[in-house]
Amino acid sequence: MISGNDKIDQVRKDLGEKIAASSHPRELVVDVLFALQSHYGWLSDAAVAEAAGMLSMTPLEVEELATFYTFLYREKVGKYVIHICDSLICWMNGGENLKDHLCERLGVGLGDTSADGLFTLLPVCCIGYCDLSPAILVNRKVYGPLTREKIDEIIDSLRAEAADGNGGRP
Numbered sequence: 001m002i003s004g005n006d007k008i009d010q011v012r013k014d015l016g017e018k019i020a021a022s023s024h025p026r027e028l029v030v031d032v033l034f035a036l037q038s039h040y041g042w043l044s045d046a047a048v049a050e051a052a053g054m055l056s057m058t059p060l061e062v063e064e065l066a067t068f069y070t071f072l073y074r075e076k077v078g079k080y081v082i083h084i085c086d087s088l089i090c091w092m093n094g095g096e097n098l099k100d101h102l103c104e105r106l107g108v109g110l111g112d113t114s115a116d117g118l119f120t121l122l123p124v125c126c127i128g129y130c131d132l133s134p135a136i137l138v139n140r141k142v143y144g145p146l147t148r149e150k151i152d153e154i155i156d157s158l159r160a161e162a163a164d165g166n167g168g169r170p
Contacts, residue, residue, distance in 0.1 A: 011039050015054060025055050029065055033072055042073040070124055071140065077120040078113045080158050083137040087126040093145070095134035099123075101148050102136075105155055118162055119155075 015032055019025045032054060036047045043051075043066055045059075052062045066072045070083070084099050099110075106114045106121060113120040127142065129135045135144030136151075143154055 008039055011035055012054075019054060026057060029055055029057065029062060030069065030072075033062070033066055033069075037072060042076050048074075070122075076113070078118050079162060080118055080138050081120045081122060083122050083124040083127060084110075085125075085127045085129070085133070085135050085137075086123045087130070087133075089130040090134040093133045095146075098134050098146050098148065098151060102151055102155075105151065118159065 015028075015035055018031070019028060022028055029051065032051045033043060033047075036051055037043050040047055048062050048066055049059045051057075052059045055062070066074055073081070082102070084102060085095060086099070087095075102121060103109055106119050108114050108119065108121050110121055110123045124137075127135055127137050129142050129144055132142060132144030134146050135142055136146065136154075137143075138154065138158065143150070
């Protein structure tokens, strides 16, 4: 089994090689942030500073990008990050009721993480799957069209997956 330090050392090595091979390393900032987030689970101030150091940028320059992108998390999130679409199309197809059901089922409000640390529920203005509305993304995997029953099945399946030690971060 690879230790946590060995894993981050490998991540750093891989990123260093990509950066060294790039004509414009700053263009890799989002890739670097995703790689660090994948390892740590979120982007702490230390992770932002680490990315800045790798790319010869200031932490503020990296922070400006990290706070812009929906799928970069500057606060701790659960094992399963659920992005719930609150676009007009999802709303017209019953998304508001499903959002309420999801909040009730997880015992959280939008922007919160469940008490067991498994689920974080985040609103997003559009996920680009209007043909599957109402829809959600769970760790960037799309689910839809949704009903209350389908939401319950998804949550139950993810809880079972977590209990089995399977699954993980995007």
